[in-house]
Amino acid sequence: MSIREQLVALAKVGRMDASTQELDKELKDIPREVDSLRESVGLLEGLLAQERAQLEQAQNLRTQHESLMKEAQDGISRAKSKAAKAKNAREADAVERELEMTRRSLKEREAERDKLTAAIESVQKSLANHETEFANLKELLQQKDAEAQVRIAELTVAREKSLEGREKFSALVPKDVLARYDALRARKGSAVAEVRAGICQGCRMSVRPMQFIVIQREEGIERCAQCQRYLYLGSWLAEDEALLEAGENQPSDLDDEA
Numbered sequence: 015m016s017i018r019e020q021l022v023a024l025a026k027v028g029r030m031d032a033s034t035q036e037l038d039k040e041l042k043d044i045p046r047e048v049d050s051l052r053e054s055v056g057l058l059e060g061l062l063a064q065e066r067a068q069l070e071q072a073q074n075l076r077t078q079h080e081s082l083m084k085e086a087q088d089g090i091s092r093a094k095s096k097a098a099k100a101k102n103a104r105e106a107d108a109v110e111r112e113l114e115m116t117r118r119s120l121k122e123r124e125a126e127r128d129k130l131t132a133a134i135e136s137v138q139k140s141l142a143n144h145e146t147e148f149a150n151l152k153e154l155l156q157q158k159d160a161e162a163q164v165r166i167a168e169l170t171v172a173r174e175k176s177l178e179g180r181e182k183f184s185a186l187v188p189k190d191v192l193a194r195y196d197a198l199r200a201r202k203g204s205a206v207a208e209v210r211a212g213i214c215q216g217c218r219m220s221v222r223p224m225q226f227i228v229i230q231r232e233e234g235i236e237r238c239a240q241c242q243r244y245l246y247l248g249s250w251l252a253e254d255e256a257l258l259e260a261g262e263n264q265p266s267d268l269d270d271e272a
């Protein structure tokens with residue numbers, strides 16, 4: 015295996031890994047999006063439960079006030095019939111005071127009930143809005159979740175396809191180079207770079223002239239002094255691909271035969 019063949023294989027591995035990097039990122043991001051939507055649905059559901067409890071509480075309170083009002087009204091009726099039977103001015107005064115107190119209390123209860131009614135209406139309105147919002151968000155979640163499942167399946171297939179043949183290429187790369195490649199890729203995201211016009215495309219720095227000569231002469235495996243990436247010439251890959259393309263026109267696939 016020539017130096018050039020080893021580096022072409024490494025460049026291909028690098029390209030495959032780069033293509034799955036985006037797929038992997040999307041695969042990681044998709045559930046995150048759906049989860050954040052699910053979280054919003056959960057929050058809204060909690061809010062709805064809270065509002066329903068508030069509403070029930072206010073309604074119970076209003077029922078209590080209404081029964082107290084009923085008591086006060088009964089008190090007024092009783093006081094009125096007592097007033098009619100009052101034997102003297104003192105008794106009439108006392109009944110009148112009682113009547114006055116009961117009326118005042120009734121008025122307060124009425125004001126309290128009206129406040130509660132207004133509060134209930136406002137909670138009902140807010141609840142109705144939140145229920146609509148909740149239903150819409152839940153529907154959106156179901157839709158997004160279904161879309162996500164489809165996309166994840168697509169990406170998984172695409173990922174497998176991108177990595178098809180990776181082993182065949184990685185087997186052509188010396189083990190120590192591959193190990194360093196993996197370690198570097200874990201750190202930097204990519205570990206192989208093209209040299210174009212003497213510039214490393216990984217870090218945009220000039221490659222040392224002596225290294226560039228070694229690369230051009232296909233005499234050794236070189237790494238960029240700046241970014242540590244393995245270096246190859248783009249023309250190698252282009253020529254290799256042209257060869258492969260020519261090979262595809264032949265009746266049998268050479269790769270499978272090998």
Ligand SMILES: [Zn+2]
Pocket residue numbers: 207214215216217218219238239240241242243
């Ligand atoms: Zn570099």
